[in-house]
Amino acid sequence: MRWAALLGNPIGHTLSPLIHNEAFHQVGMEGVYIPIQVEDGYLEEVLTGLCFMENLLGFNITIPFKEMAVRFMDMSSEEVKLIGAINTVKRGEKKLIGFNTDWSGFLRALDEEWGEDLEGRRAMVMGGGGAARAVIYALNTRDVGEITVALRSWIKGERLKEEMSWAPISLVLFHKAEIEDALGDVDLLINATPLGLHNEPMPFSLERMKRNAFVMDLVYNPPVTPLIMEARSMGISSCNGLTMLLYQALEAFEIWTGHKVDPMPIKAKLLAQVGELKA
Ligand SMILES: NC(=O)c1ccc[n+]([C@@H]2O[C@H](COP(=O)([O-])OP(=O)(O)OC[C@H]3O[C@@H](n4cnc5c(N)ncnc54)[C@H](OP(=O)(O)O)[C@@H]3O)[C@@H](O)[C@H]2O)c1
Numbered sequence: 001m002r003w004a005a006l007l008g009n010p011i012g013h014t015l016s017p018l019i020h021n022e023a024f025h026q027v028g029m030e031g032v033y034i035p036i037q038v039e040d041g042y043l044e045e046v047l048t049g050l051c052f053m054e055n056l057l058g059f060n061i062t063i064p065f066k067e068m069a070v071r072f073m074d075m076s077s078e079e080v081k082l083i084g085a086i087n088t089v090k091r092g093e094k095k096l097i098g099f100n101t102d103w104s105g106f107l108r109a110l111d112e113e114w115g116e117d118l119e120g121r122r123a124m125v126m127g128g129g130g131a132a133r134a135v136i137y138a139l140n141t142r143d144v145g146e147i148t149v150a151l152r153s154w155i156k157g158e159r160l161k162e163e164m165s166w167a168p169i170s171l172v173l174f175h176k177a178e179i180e181d182a183l184g185d186v187d188l189l190i191n192a193t194p195l196g197l198h199n200e201p202m203p204f205s206l207e208r209m210k211r212n213a214f215v216m217d218l219v220y221n222p223p224v225t226p227l228i229m230e231a232r233s234m235g236i237s238s239c240n241g242l243t244m245l246l247y248q249a250l251e252a253f254e255i256w257t258g259h260k261v262d263p264m265p266i267k268a269k270l271l272a273q274v275g276e277l278k279a
Helices: 016-027 043-051 068-072 078-083 102-113 130-141 154-163 176-183 226-233 242-257 263-278
Strands: 002-008 031-037 056-061 088-092 095-099 122-126 146-151 169-173 188-191 214-217 237-239
Touching: 002 016, 002 043, 016 031, 016 242, 016 263, 043 068, 043 095, 056 242, 068 095, 078 095, 078 102, 078 130, 088 242, 102 130, 102 214, 102 242, 122 130, 122 176, 130 146, 130 188, 146 154, 146 176, 154 169, 169 176, 214 226, 226 237, 242 263
Parallel strands: 002 031, 002 056, 122 146, 122 188, 146 169, 188 214, 214 237
Antiparallel strands: 056 088, 088 095
């Protein structure tokens, strides 16, 4: 029996076990995927132990460990070095190898849900954590014209801009007036903050957005966040983070096992499950 895992804190209602256990089933592998809640301050100890578990394929890393995990890897992909965050680890011969599939999962989801050419477009990314960094990297691979990043801390914003100086980043503070001023030029708005997880509304209005723009909320539970609800009420197309969740997971599964998985049967199960979680 092989196994894989998710490390995070909290891990609450994660849908990752559903995806990976279905994937094991689909490819006919005897395997299991389990969530592991890691006590804050003990990531290094847990990683050291996992490194020596011979039937472990690898694991995912989620909040709050994506950025701090980078320094505990024996090797990392080029994307990890540029993004500065890991969401997937493959266990090699007593080695941990870090990958990031958030960026490619995001792009594949955006292509499926929106399908527009991104070159020269203007994007706004809310938040500057691990997910936002993966989104910025992804958008830059498609030659997006400008990426406005909205953050609560100017100091963190300047640091992000310096660390990702290869991307066309401009900064705004996470304030109603500043965001609304910038929104009029935006073709694509991405929420990479946890706002919406508990139905919190965004502290700004989408009134000034172009009606042919697109909104993507990385939050997927609840499936219709206040941001998505507002976009819909204004006739702006939108999607939540469920498709990204699926694709980042299946790319991780392929890194661990070498198997490609048909996403559609798993997507149907995810949609049913999210409906149940919401109720
Ligand atoms: N759909 C998917 O596949 C997928 C994948 C990855 C992540 N996500 C989701 O994306 C979100 C962010 O994840 P992450 O890993 O990037 O988390 P993170 O590293 O903790 O970053 C969160 C970011 O959001 C900002 N933020 C937090 N609360 C805020 C608030 N009330 N107002 C404004 N900004 C706020 C934080 O700012 P400060 O630094 O000022 O605290 C930080 O910049 C989570 O909801 C996560 O579930 C979804």
